[in-house]
Amino acid sequence: MTTPIPQAVIDMVPVYPEMVLLIGASAILLIDMFLKEGQRSLTYLLSLATLLVAGVLSYNDFVTGHTVYTFNGMFVSDPMANLLKVFTYLTAGLTLVYSRQYADDRGMLSGNLGGEFYVLALFTVLGQMVMISGSNFLSVYLGVELMSLSLYALVALRRDNHKATEAAMKYFVLGALASGFLLYGISMLYGATGTLDIRGVSAMVAGGTVNKTVLIFGVVFLVAGLAFKLGAVPFHMWVPDVYEGSPTAVTLLLGGAPKIATFAICIRLLVEGLMPLAFDWQQMLMILAVLSLAIGNITAIAQTNLKRMLAYSTIAQMGFVLLGLLAGVAGTTDRTGASAAYSAAMYYVITYVLTTIGSFGMLMLLSRSGFEAENLADLKGLSKRNGWFAVVMSALMFSLAGVPPMMGFAAKFSVLTAVLGTGQIWLTVLAVMFSLIGAFYYLRVVKVMWFDEAADESPIVVKADMSVALSLNAIAIVLLGVLPGPLLAACLKAMTITLNT
Structure with missing residues (x-):
């Protein structure tokens, strides 16, 4: 006679990747205490191993295609969450690889700091995992704060650097303000519906028995908090300053995987939780998208500091993500069309992250002890110094500009197709115009390197x-642009199953 598996153990299965991350980060912190100078490569390898194990578990969950709720419905493991987690682990792993030499040269892996860089990076990823799988307002907020607190500490990790300290203060103050917006919006939704469960909120709002005025105010504060995390205009003030002031290794942690997690909570809160109010938040996203595309692309032209340029590039790229999100509800109630639009936005986020981490990785590659490669002039003549890395950087810039056959072109095309499918031709034309403007500053980087x-x-x-x-990284950007079908299909499959469960 077989012994039945306890329910508590069954409930833990969907959170195995998060448990691996938590145990791994805690163990690495303890092990690092006993390591001497010059032995920090063990911390690095253990961090990569932790991400690899968690990634394999999440990929296996994605392949099964099941949707499982646990912890009284506060945590969900579904195809969308698991696919986004796989790319989050990949992004975090690449970030650690790119940052290793840079962080070591600047004393971020020695002395009193030890392996805190790797441990905080893992806790940042853990917060993102909770955000991605949160199906309750409290669990989502818990993930946001776990990620944010780790990032605050990472930005200020170089305590002897006044620019990093200033950036940490700005990020902390504005991050606290954004968290306040998010929390206040959640409290208003809870006051109106009497529940913190995202599916419960959706059911209550659809029932039409709650005060719509309170709901709208709650949505406004919620969207404001999400826009800050995405870096969308007019909540973008922190992005260029924090990107420039942070050590480039930390800038990479800020500008990469957190965008994937923020996209996930946009889907959780707005699409799964507040779809009955779609008309209201769609109008807000439209304004945010247009402003982000305009200000991000136009302001980036004036930048000679590459980190600030890529910061404004991020703002513009998030405008495209918002276009994909609003296209899922604009002018159509067709769930198939909605899934296609949201999957296009999902593909765009993945594209942005893979391209951006490669771009910042190139800046770290060109930096050395006592020298930061962060100005446009620092790339002059790169083709003569190392032709292959000039090709790599060119591919990344072409992708961000949306030049075929790069991955960025496929991403922009899929989002614009979704927007055009809603009948909003003016919005599509506007997005194309601002993309053409934005191509200038990306191609300027290519010109400087080669000529x-x-x-x-x-x-x-x-x-x-x-x-x-x-x-x-660069080869993947090209291949996924030439053959975007498999990843687009995976995104569509994940989004369709998640929205129809």
């Missing part, structure tokens, strides 16, 4: 793991 004389002719020294990772 300007090198200001610095010193050889580029790079570790093998970073060289291989950057090369594979």
Whole structure:
């Protein structure tokens, strides 16, 4: 006679990846205490191993295609969550690979700091996992704060650097304000519906028995909090300053995987929880999208600091993500069309993250001890110093600009197709116009690398793991642009199953 598996154990199965992350981060913190100077490579390898194990577990959950709720409905494991988690682990892993030499050169892995960089990075990822799988307002907020607190500490990790300290203060103050917006919006929704369960809120709102005025106010504060996390205009003030002031390794942690997690909670809160109010939040997203595309692309032209340029690029790219989100409800109630629009936005987020981490990875590759490669002039003549890395950076810039056959073109095309399908031709034309404007500053980087004389002719020294990772990153950008079908199909499958469960 077989012994039945306790229900408590069954409830834990969907959170195995998060448990691996938590146990791994805690164990690495303890192990690192006993490591001497020069032994921090063990911390690095253990961090990558932790992400790999968690990634395999999430991928296995994605392949099964099941949707499972646990912890009294506060946590959900569904195809959308698991696919986004796989790319979050991938992004975090690449970030650690790209950051290793940079962080070591700047003393971020030695002395009193030890392996805190890796541990805080893992806790940042853990917060993102909770955000992605949160099916209750409280669990979503818990994930947001776990991620945010870890990022605040990471931005200020170089305590002897006044720019990093200033960036940490700005990020902390404005981040606290955004969290307040989010929490106040949640409290108003709870006051109106009497529940914190996202599906419960959706049912109450659809029933039409709650005060719509209170709901609308709650949605306004909720969208404001989400817009801050995305870096959308007019909640973008922190992005260029924090990106520039943070160590580039931390900028990569800020500008990469958190966008995937924020996209997930946009789907959870707005689509799964507040779809009956779609007309109201769609109008807000439309304004945010247009402003982000305009201000992000136009302001980026004036930037000579590459980190600030990529920050404004992020703002503009988030405008496209918002277009995909609003296209799922604009002018149509067809669930198939909605799934296609949301999957296009999902594909766009993945594209943005893979391209952006490669771009910041190139900046770290060109940096060395005592020198930060963060100005446009620092890329002059890169093709003469190392032709292959010039090709890599060119591919990344072409993708961000949306030049075929790069992945960025497929992403922009899928989002614009979704918007055009709603009948909003003016919005599609506007997005194309601002994309053409934005192409200027991306192509300017390519011009500087290939046609300007090198200001610095010193050889580029790079570790093998970073060289291989950057090369594979660029190759993936090209291949996923030439053959976007499999990933687009995976996004559509994940979104369709998730929205119809």
